Amino acid sequence: MTTTTRRRTTNAAHTTHWQRHAACTDTDPDLFFPVTPDQAEAAKHVCAVCPVRRECLAWSIKTRQDAGVWGGLTETERKDLLRERTTRFVEKVLGPKPKRPAVALVLDQYWRVVELREEGWGRRRLAANLGVSAESVVAAERLVAAAGSVQAALDSLAVAA
Numbered sequence: 508m509t510t511t512t513r514r515r516t517t518n519a520a521h522t523t524h525w526q527r528h529a530a531c532t533d534t535d536p537d538l539f540f541p542v543t544p545d546q547a548e549a550a551k552h553v554c555a556v557c558p559v560r561r562e563c564l565a566w567s568i569k570t571r572q573d574a575g576v577w578g579g580l581t582e583t584e585r586k587d588l589l590r591e592r593t594t595r596f597v598e599k600v601l602g603p604k605p606k607r608p609a610v611a612l613v614l615d616q617y618w619r620v621v622e623l624r625e626e627g628w629g630r631r632r633l634a635a636n637l638g639v640s641a642e643s644v645v646a647a648e649r650l651v652a653a654a655g656s657v658q659a660a661l662d663s664l665a666v667a668a
Contacts, residue, residue, distance in 0.1 A: 523562075525559040525562040525563065525566070526559075528558055528559050529557055529558075529559050530554070530556055530559075531553050531557065534553055539553075539575045539577070540574060541575075541576065547576055547581050550576035551576060557579075560578050560579055561578065562578075563578040563579075564577060564579065564580060564585075566578075567580075567585065568585060568588075572585075608643075609640060610643050610646045610647045610650065611661060611664050612638075613637060613644055613647035614650070614657055614660055615661075616637060617647065617657045619637075620637075620647070620648070623636070630644045630645060647660070650663065650664075
């Protein structure tokens with residue numbers, strides 16, 4: 508069984524310049540590797556007054572610290588932060604996630620489309636009822652006919668049902 512250390516690095520060779528100014532320098536390192544939410548809050552109180560909190564957080568993310576409170580954030584909070592940053596970066600580069608196509612919205616309610624068409628509803632009336640264009644209704648009908656089923660049509664759009 509492999510054991511991992513629960514202490515911050517104290518070796519001077521591994522100490523970064525900001526660590527010398529950290530509010531946690533004289534604090535028991537075990538405080539920053541909490542087991543309960545109350546312990547995490549105690550560690551965060553130390554971080555709240557730390558003059559190098561930002562540097563600590565950046566270092567923990569850069570070095571992928573997967574345990575403990577660093578820069579005032581728990582490992583879960585750091586993961587959430589990274590996920591949020593990644594999403595914003597992707598949206599900045601690629602633009603916002605496209606809205607679900609109207610054809611997919613029609614396919615989601617295709618059972619209703621079939622019922623109403625059997626009752627004699629025209630495509631325009633049906634489209635107005637569904638809040639889409641008549642062209643979307645036509646496209647959905649053609650897609651289902653070509654794909655063989657509603658699920659196959661949705662799959663061809665790469666949209667989950």
